[in-house]
Structures are given as structure tokens and as C-alpha cells.
Amino acid sequence: MAKSAARKQREKLAREGKRNPDLNRSIFAFADMRQRTTKTRAEKLNQQKHKRSLSYQSDDGLFYLRAKLAAIV
Template structure:
């Protein structure tokens, strides 16, 4: 494979005794930050625990308005 222009520049800097720009990289530069894991069953239950479950008394904020009754 061909060597990129940036890599050639870094190698040239090192040959000339200058500081290597690779040394300034963060320790996380080579870490794979895309690691994913699926949620466990308990995490899923806790996530959906309070979603629309507050209407057990029938008090969910809805109401019925009867406009047709005898006025």
C-alpha cells in the first residue's frame, strides 16, 4: 500500500529530530468507541416501568364531555 502524505510528513519530522505528532494523540484515539451491548431484561423493564402506567385509578387526565344531554 502507498504511504499517505500525512504519514510521510510525520516520518520526516521524526527523521529531522522534531517532535512526532503521533505522540500528541489522545489515549482514546485508537479505542473503539462504537462498542454496543443490548439491554438486559431488567434494564428494559426499568426503562418502560413508568411509561403510561399512572392511570390505574382512572385518573389519566382524560375526561368525557356530554354535550347532547338535555340542556
């Protein structure tokens, strides 16, 4: 591909020892700022990773503890 006139001018300034305008760009110019509409598979797995899975088959929990304390007292 051919070089644009602006790119040629930037390279000329850099050769002459002047500041390259590329260095003035913000870090956000290179970041992908597009917002995703849906989560990726990895994001879904990480979201569920640290959540406790509720166990409805066991009786361990707050209600069991309260019933046990009420029977003792």
C-alpha cells in the first residue's frame, strides 16, 4: 500500500528530530472501545465460578441451625 501524505510528513518530522505526533495520541485511541452486547463463554464461566451452588437436598443452613438451637434451649 502507498503511504499517505500525513504519514510521510510524520516520518519526515521524526527523521528531523522533531516530536512525532503519534506520541500525542491517547491510550484510548488504540483500545477497542466497542461495547459487547452478549457475554463471551469465558465471561459466563467466570461469573458462575465463585458463586455458591445452592444445595436443596441437604439440610445444612440457617433453618437447620435455628431448629437445633430451639430444641436445646
